[in-house]
């Protein structure tokens with residue numbers, strides 16, 4: 001058996017980045033607004049918008065910051081209700097609370113996507129905005145969601161933190177809603193440690209977001225956006241200072257040419273492991289939606305017909321053998337389990353989402369893994385399954 005890979009080790013940043021970093025260190029010019037033009041952050045924004053086919057991009061300190069600024073830029077009233085999926089990372093309801101809004105949770109299906117029946121039922125006249133979180137890169141039915149939201153005039157923010165490179169019906173994920181937000185945190189497709197970016201085609205909206213991100217005084221002049229939109233908002237908005245540094249931008253820009261390869265390697269690895277795991281009657285890796293071409297760097301699967309003791313024995317046995325299988329609902333204080341979002345007042349119960357989380361497994365799958373390494377991961381999962389199935393409730 002081949003040795004197991006370290007699934008937390010990052011892919012190296014392309015070495016040619018060192019030249020740009022050295023120049024930056026030499027100049028000491030780390031602040032995005034010092035140079036009159038062509039600062040690395042500004043170049044990143046132009047390249048990213050162009051790459052996705054959006055008119056405007058604003059680079060910020062994290063995807064959470066991008067989500068927060070998106071809500072602020074929509075100018076929602078205090079306590080506005082924002083509909084979000086019940087399966088996402090805690091950063092999403094946190095951004096809603098931070099923006100003085102109230103998160104309304106809807107059910108998610110056992111394929112990790114928004115349950116459209118519950119979504120439509122909760123999309124009533126009390127909802128002011130929607131955040132669709134493409135959790136772990138699983139795309140919800142954006143055609144159905146956009147038509148429901150457009151019919152009611154409700155703006156959609158896409159949380160595409162973990163979806164960079166995913167395609168929906170030929171269109172880049174993050175460009176379907178009014179605003180798309182992405183992350184450059186280390187566990188995402190492009191790794192700068194921390195960082196985020198938002199894209200939109202709406203000049204007025206991006207102007208507001210740019211000013212609030214910390215383009216104080218006339219720094220907005222360094223953004224190529226309709227200048228009328230900015231002049232209107234000068235001194236009218238608070239400055240939250242959520243800017244990205246030039247150093248991060250250099251590290252991100254060096255990885256943009258790697259993105260297409262990372263996405264295709266990630267999809268190849270995911271589909272290879274999915275097809276092996278799906279041969280077990282105890283495992284179900286949900287199919288993508290027909291409109292979706294995924295860009296995964298992890299795999300999720302549901303355990304079928306196993307009780308909670310067997311599920312916890314499985315997770316423990318796999319971890320002991322060197323493969324961390326996180327059961328979203330079973331690990332303590334998991335930030336993706338909605339019942340741990342106790343900072344939300346009147347947190348609702350979501351029985352269907354809870355049931356999914358109790359048997360849904362999560363395994364990191366960095367795009368650099370080789371076929372023998374994927375085979376080794378599959379072996380550990382199958383061995384752990386076999387061992388856990390011999391467990392009975394009394395064995396605990």
Ligand SMILES: *Cc1c(COP(=O)(O)O)cnc(C)c1O
Pocket residue numbers: 061062063064065088089091092133134135136159161162182183184185195196
């Ligand atoms: C990582 C992640 C975030 C948060 O991104 P940060 O850049 O760390 O703020 C939000 N939503 C999802 C779905 C994520 O995976």
